[in-house]
Amino acid sequence: PSGLAPTHQNIDALSQHFPLCMQHLHRTLRQNSHLKHYGRLQYTLFLKGIGLSLEECIMFWRRSFKLMTDEKFTKEYKYNVRHAYGDVGGDANRRGRGYTPYSCQKLLTEALPGPGMTHGCPYRTFTVDNLVAMLQQTGVSDRETLKGVREDVARQRYHIACNRVFEYAHKSEIKEVKNKGVWGEAELDTILHPNTYFKRSFLLKH
Ligand code: SF4
Numbered sequence: 001p002s003g004l005a006p007t008h009q010n011i012d013a014l015s016q017h018f019p020l021c022m023q024h025l026h027r028t029l030r031q032n033s034h035l036k037h038y039g040r041l042q043y044t045l046f047l048k049g050i051g052l053s054l055e056e057c058i059m060f061w062r063r064s065f066k067l068m069t070d071e072k073f074t075k076e077y078k079y080n081v082r083h084a085y086g087d088v089g090g091d092a093n094r095r096g097r098g099y100t101p102y103s104c105q106k107l108l109t110e111a112l113p114g115p116g117m118t119h120g121c122p123y124r125t126f127t128v129d130n131l132v133a134m135l136q137q138t139g140v141s142d143r144e145t146l147k148g149v150r151e152d153v154a155r156q157r158y159h160i161a162c163n164r165v166f167e168y169a170h171k172s173e174i175k176e177v178k179n180k181g182v183w184g185e186a187e188l189d190t191i192l193h194p195n196t197y198f199k200r201s202f203l204l205k206h
Contacts, residue, residue: 008060049101
């Protein structure tokens with residue numbers, strides 16, 4: 001998006017535009033100064049998808065693991081970030097490109113996270129009460145929206161719940177771009193990818 005120049009320093013600020021799956025990873029990382037493997041992979045690929053360069057991404061992880069030595073970081077973590085970006089390893093197809101950021105479809109169908117793991121889609125992996133509590137923490141307090149989320153989740157329509165939250169959180173901006181005719185149905189169709197969620201949120205608020 002125009003005006004977007006992600007660096008390791010502005011991820012905290014940009015995280016207000018992240019969908020719940022990535023907000024959860026970001027908050028856990030800030031809380032624990034660590035994330036487990038699958039969460040790191042999911043988050044790294046998302047950050048790559050928002051346009052964070054490899055160098056900035058390595059810096060982001062290095063700074064985030066506050067208690068870790070440089071030696072341990074270089075030995076055990078740096079390679080995985082480079083690998084996700086296609087800087088090292090992988091087959092010929094992936095070389096130079098790395099892995100594609102995960103879609104909702106992928107996150108909604110992979111194995112459920114085990115204890116202490118934070119990857120996946122919270123609309124599916126959280127109990128509904130914990131989900132509602134987390135939404136409230138992120139500023140979604142509207143009763144109708146939360147009621148709708150409960151119903152969507154009960155029907156396993158997880159991405160519909162996510163889209164409902166998006167529409168609530170961006171209600172006035174959506175109205176504005178529609179009224180002005182700047183965006184039509186195509187720009188506002190159902191979100192099926194965490195990176196689409198981010199991009200749309202960022203564009204609507206800038
Ligand atoms: Fe993330 Fe997609 Fe789940 Fe929304 S529906 S929280 S974007 S995985």
